[in-house]
Amino acid sequence: MLRLSKLADYGCQVMAYMASDKAIHSATEVASALDMAVPTVSKILKMLVRNKLVVSVLGAKGGYTLARMPAEISIADIVGAMDGPISITECSSETSCARESQCSTRGKWQGINLIIQDALDKVSLVEMIKPKHQVIDTSAIRTRRASV
Amino acid sequence: MLRLSKLADYGCQVMAYMASDKAIHSATEVASALDMAVPTVSKILKMLVRNKLVVSVLGAKGGYTLARMPAEISIADIVGAMDGPISITECSSETSCARESQCSTRGKWQGINLIIQDALDKVSLVEMIKPKHQVIDTSAIRTRRASV
């Protein structure tokens, strides 16, 4: 399948949710908004803090906000924070490999790895939360027509 | 990490090995050449046969060969055979998702999925086995110089 871990997937959801504004969001709030378990969301947010994608405010009325502008945060950042560096095969990241001398495929794997890295790098949170089909509020138009 | 399963990785190694010629290779032979356990190689070859990337010859002196020319077999084919279809998140392949109406990220995930699919599609076995730095046989050159 070649699938992201669930935590990475969740992480992207959490980040996308928080990208909507600069408010402080508690773990409880995020969890209920995304319909996820509070401890899980809490764990994810802690990991994101450690990786400096999110900043936390301690104490009552505390919570989390994005550490940077949504445009400055890529999916690669989030996936990296949750799952560690992307390496599609063992040999595509490891510094050495026992079979290296006989193996001609390693370079190719590293190339493929780069392409994937790049694909995730190019998508920022801003693009992630952009609605696919923009919903047009027709009420304003109708009002204007009525007033004509 | 976003990593291929080991079986998919092994599968690529096995296919790359078999791409070197059109001979019939037994599981035992492949296993010893790649320094892997015979039952494991055998399992992988069976999966590749079921997915029509490899054809088998039954009986004594039997074994396996590629079903198509190496140029006509991509890494995507092999990974697909071993790991099933690529879908980086659950929602990037599934036909529906409970949260679909509120979710704006799905389209993006599907796009990222396509890029990865494409990257694996573009690499054929031929490229995979191409030596990175071509080893130049200098003996011929030296011979010629000597004969001048």
Added chain:
DNA sequence: AAAATATAGTACTAGAATGGTTCTATATGA
């Protein structure tokens, strides 16, 4: 015809990875 060699397919087991929870400590606001 029998023995040897090889694949086909299924089922099973052990181990690792992952997801998710819980518990204790600490910080802040009312």
Added chain:
DNA sequence: TCATATAGAACCATTCTAGTACTATATTTT
């Protein structure tokens, strides 16, 4: 001082994966 939040570590259970074993079948060799 109490209620509300995060920080961090440890823990458990389930799922997934890798690898093995076993039975059946096909083909070549003797």
